[in-house]
Amino acid sequence: MVYQQPAYGYANVSERARQPPALAISTVIFALRPDPETGRPALWLPLVRRIREPFLGMWALPGGPLGARESLQEAAAGNLAQTTGLTPKYLEQLYAFGGTDRSPSPRVVSIVYWALVQPDEAALSRQDENVRWFRAPAVGELAFDHNEIVGYALWRLRNRMEYGSIAYAFLGDTFTLAQLREVYEAVLGRELEPANFRRQLRAAPDIEATDQYLQGGRHRPPRLYRYTGALLSNPAARSNPATQPNPATEQ
Amino acid sequence: MVYQQPAYGYANVSERARQPPALAISTVIFALRPDPETGRPALWLPLVRRIREPFLGMWALPGGPLGARESLQEAAAGNLAQTTGLTPKYLEQLYAFGGTDRSPSPRVVSIVYWALVQPDEAALSRQDENVRWFRAPAVGELAFDHNEIVGYALWRLRNRMEYGSIAYAFLGDTFTLAQLREVYEAVLGRELEPANFRRQLRAAPDIEATDQYLQGGRHRPPRLYRYTGALLSNPAARSNPATQPNPATEQ
DNA sequence: TGAGTTAGAGTCATCCTGACTTTTACTCTT
DNA sequence: AAGAGTAAAAGTCAGGATGACTCTAACTCA
Numbered sequence: 001m002v003y004q005q006p007a008y009g010y011a012n013v014s015e016r017a018r019q020p021p022a023l024a025i026s027t028v029i030f031a032l033r034p035d036p037e038t039g040r041p042a043l044w045l046p047l048v049r050r051i052r053e054p055f056l057g058m059w060a061l062p063g064g065p066l067g068a069r070e071s072l073q074e075a076a077a078g079n080l081a082q083t084t085g086l087t088p089k090y091l092e093q094l095y096a097f098g099g100t101d102r103s104p105s106p107r108v109v110s111i112v113y114w115a116l117v118q119p120d121e122a123a124l125s126r127q128d129e130n131v132r133w134f135r136a137p138a139v140g141e142l143a144f145d146h147n148e149i150v151g152y153a154l155w156r157l158r159n160r161m162e163y164g165s166i167a168y169a170f171l172g173d174t175f176t177l178a179q180l181r182e183v184y185e186a187v188l189g190r191e192l193e194p195a196n197f198r199r200q201l202r203a204a205p206d207i208e209a210t211d212q213y214l215q216g217g218r219h220r221p222p223r224l225y226r227y228t229g230a231l232l233s234n235p236a237a238r239s240n241p242a243t244q245p246n247p248a249t250e251q
Numbered sequence: 252m253v254y255q256q257p258a259y260g261y262a263n264v265s266e267r268a269r270q271p272p273a274l275a276i277s278t279v280i281f282a283l284r285p286d287p288e289t290g291r292p293a294l295w296l297p298l299v300r301r302i303r304e305p306f307l308g309m310w311a312l313p314g315g316p317l318g319a320r321e322s323l324q325e326a327a328a329g330n331l332a333q334t335t336g337l338t339p340k341y342l343e344q345l346y347a348f349g350g351t352d353r354s355p356s357p358r359v360v361s362i363v364y365w366a367l368v369q370p371d372e373a374a375l376s377r378q379d380e381n382v383r384w385f386r387a388p389a390v391g392e393l394a395f396d397h398n399e400i401v402g403y404a405l406w407r408l409r410n411r412m413e414y415g416s417i418a419y420a421f422l423g424d425t426f427t428l429a430q431l432r433e434v435y436e437a438v439l440g441r442e443l444e445p446a447n448f449r450r451q452l453r454a455a456p457d458i459e460a461t462d463q464y465l466q467g468g469r470h471r472p473p474r475l476y477r478y479t480g481a482l483l484s485n486p487a488a489r490s491n492p493a494t495q496p497n498p499a500t501e502q
Numbered sequence: 503t504g505a506g507t508t509a510g511a512g513t514c515a516t517c518c519t520g521a522c523t524t525t526t527a528c529t530c531t532t
Numbered sequence: 533a534a535g536a537g538t539a540a541a542a543g544t545c546a547g548g549a550t551g552a553c554t555c556t557a558a559c560t561c562a
Contacts, residue, residue, distance in 0.1 A: 021274060021317060023360060066272060072349035072360070095486055096347045096362045098323035109274060109323070109362075111347045152486040163414075178508080196551065198510070203549095219508040220558035235346055235403040429539080447520060449541070470539040471527040 021098070021107040025075045026063030026146075028094065028114040028153040029086060031122035032170050032186055033133070041186045043136040045150070046084050046125065054104050055143030059132070061150070063110070076113035085126040088115035090169035090231055094153055102145045110144075114153045116169035161187050165206070168227040176214055176222040177201060205229075272349070272358040276326045277314030277397075279345065279365045279404040280337060282373035283421050283437055284384070292437045294387040296401070297335050297376065305355050306394030310383070312401070314361070324485075327364035336377040339366035341420035341482050345404055353396045361395075365404045367420035412438050416457070419478040427465055427473040428452060456480075 028045060035042035047059040062083040066075045073091065080086050091113055098109040117125075127133065134140070137154055141147065160166045167183045168175075181197045201207055206229030213221040279296060286293035298310040313334040317326045324342065331337050342364055349360040368376075378384065385391070388405055392398065411417045418434045419426075432448045452458055457480030464472040 020271065021319075023272060023274060066349070066360070068272075068358070069351055071351055072347060093347060096323060096344060097486075098317070098362070100320060100322055107319070109317070111349070111360075111362075148486065155486075176509090193551070193553090194508090195510080195512090195553080200550090215559090217508075218506080218560045220510085220560095222509055235348075235399065235406075427540090444520065444522090445539085446522080446541080446543090451519090466528090468539075469529045469537080471529095471541080473540055 021109045023066050024063055024108050024110045025066055025072060025079060026061040026110050026112045026149070027076050027080050027091075028061055028112065028150055029080065029084065029088065029117060030115070030136070030153075030157060030170075031117045031133075032119055032183060033122060035135070041119075041182045043154075043186055044122070044133045045136050045139070046086075046122075046127075046131060046133050047139065047142070048083050049130040049132075050143050051130065058143040059134075059140065060143035061112070061146050063112075066111075072111055073113070076115075080115065084131055085124065086115070086117050086121060088117045088169075089121075090116040090166065092232060094149075094156060097145060097149060099145070110149075112149055112153075114156065116166065118170060118172055120172065158187055158189075165227070165229050165231065168229075169231055174210055174212065174224040174226050176224060178222060180225070201225075272360045274317050275314055275359050275361045276317055276323060276330060277312040277361050277363045277400070278327050278331050278342075279312055279363065279401055280331065280335065280339065280368060281366070281387070281404075281408060281421075282368045282384075283370055283434060284373060286386070292370075292433045294405075294437055295373070295384045296387050296390070297337075297373075297378075297382060297384050298390065298393070299334050300381040300383075301394050302381065309394040310385075310391065311394040312363070312397050314363075317362075323362055324364070327366075331366065335382055336375065337366070337368050337372060339368045339420075340372075341367040341417065343483060343485065345400075345407060348396060348400060350396070361400075363400055363404075365407065367417065369421060369423055371423070409438055409440075416478070416480050416482065420482055422478075425461055425463065425475040425477050427475060429473060431476070452476075 030043055030045055032041040033044045034040065046062065048062045050056050050058050050060050062080060064075075064079040064083070066072065067078070070078060072093065077087070077091055080088065080091075092115075094112045094114045096109060096111045100107060102108065102110075122133075125131075137150065139147070139150060142150070157166075161184060167180060167187070170183045171179060177198055178194070180201070181192055181194060184197070185191055206227060208226050208228050210224045210226055212224045214224055215221050281294055281296050283292040284295045285291065297313070299313045301307050301309050301311050313331060315326075315330040315334070317323065318329070321329060323344065328338070328342055331339065331342075343366075345363045345365045347360060347362045351358060353359065353361075373384075376382075388401065390398070390401060393401070408417075412435060418431060418438070421434045422430060428449055429445070431452065432443055432445060435448070436442055457478060459477045459479050461475045461477055463475045465475055466472050
């Protein structure tokens with residue numbers, strides 16, 4: 001509205017903005033760990049403590065700058081490994097947050113990723129003075145607009161769960177149907193009928209029964225299953241719509 | 252993996268990267284206009300011609316830099332109005348593209364939005380030597396990675412259409428059920444049963460029958476309807492999951 | 503050996519969906 | 533003025549999916 005500006009020009013970015021906004025990559029990490037009260041699997045996420053101003057001492061999402069030779073995805077993965085020691089099974093872009101008032105003085109645009117890790121991996125992760133796991137969604141007051149970001153990530157997680165193959169990212173290579181159901185229950189926040197859940201999963205195409213059973217329980221040993229489908233849904237990984245035939249012209 | 256880096260530090264961005272990546276905002280705009288062959292509504296999108304290197308002369312998505320006092324959303328809307336003269340009814344973030352090789356030399360991270368406009372508005376939009384509408388998905392070879400971006404936007408549009416209240420963004424304030432069905436057909440690329448479509452829409456909560464009828468056709472005049480629900484689903488606009496009651500503990 | 507526990511299969515009424523038919527209300531042509 | 537043409541709107545029906553529930557199988561522990 002103010003600028004007299006040619007139609008399109010990346011090259012112009014630095015000409016105009018004296019202080020171009022800084023770019024940061026952050027990640028919301030989710031894992032299932034037992035609830036201290038009920039003992040049942042529940043959602044947790046790790047946060048790191050700010051060791052400099054602004055918001056010094058407060059908890060925040062792990063993150064950092066974008067390396068010159070890293071893609072956004074690589075930056076998220078790399079920074080995650082550094083700050084928390086985690087290498088997630090699932091890592092996908094969540095949203096780019098770029099409000100003008102989300103950080104004092106130098107303006108920061110954050111591209112936020114969200115990750116899902118398996119419980120055993122989560123148990124290995126570093127935990128010290130500056131890294132701690134919190135039970136979602138009760139994470140207290142966070143630095144910047146990170147409460148809003150965590151809320152949005154939770155919403156997306158639940159949304160994806162309803163029509164997506166995302167639950168398997170919380171689990172190991174093989175799993176019982178009860179374990180898979182507990183993932184759904186923990187994320188969706190409600191109980192599911194075990195019998196109906198089993199029926200639906202038997203109809204799912206890319207879940208495959210192994211010939212192994214999980215021993216050790218005080219009851220009939222459950223069969224182990226394996227997921228054979230794909231997990232990620234990046235723009236690069238999606239099926240290409242442009243090459244699909246037009247059904248309206250067929251038949 | 253290489254950097255020795257404190258846990259979290261936005262302030263570090265400029266210390267390390269000598270040339271911090273430039274930030275650009277682009278938008279994929281969709282509108283329904285008649286197909287020149289069949290005359291039925293089809294998907295179109297406007298592109299602008301590059302007037303400088305790189306990719307000089309090629310078609311590209313409208314876009315530009317991020318103003319210092321603009322949010323990302325405002326930047327997308329403002330740039331849209333400048334380059335194409337459009338003020339979309341629906342405007343939402345699509346994805347942030349940040350591969351290291353998507354633009355020659357200075358590296359550019361693009362935060363891409365997607366917009367839906369009504370046909371009458373689209374007809375008003377500027378169209379000249381440097382702005383032209385293309386029939387999706389046949390847009391030819393575009394600058395940068397914009398073919399990939401358009402493909403992803405199309406995929407998202409179809410995905411949203413299946414369980415979303417997005418179709419109304421293509422239409423005016425009131426519309427007939429046949430018009431709404433044509434929107435679905437154009438986007439999904441297949442024909443729908445008019446009778447079943449009607450039944451489903453009668454069951455939808457936020458679609459409301461007016462007492463007006465569209466005259467002028469050579470047949471029984473159809474009733475006009477109005478959409479009363481919300482369109483956008485930004486992180487800010489979503490319903491907050493943390494405040495929702497837990498269904499498992501009810502009843 | 504029997505009680506306890508969960509796995510896993512099966513039953514049944516109900517809702518939703520796709521495919522189709524019928525009736526209504528308008529315009530255009532003869 | 534009457535009938536043909538067209539699309540709107542309502543109705544019908546079979547099949548599939550879903551939610552709630554019951555019953556049997558297979559293990560462990562006291």
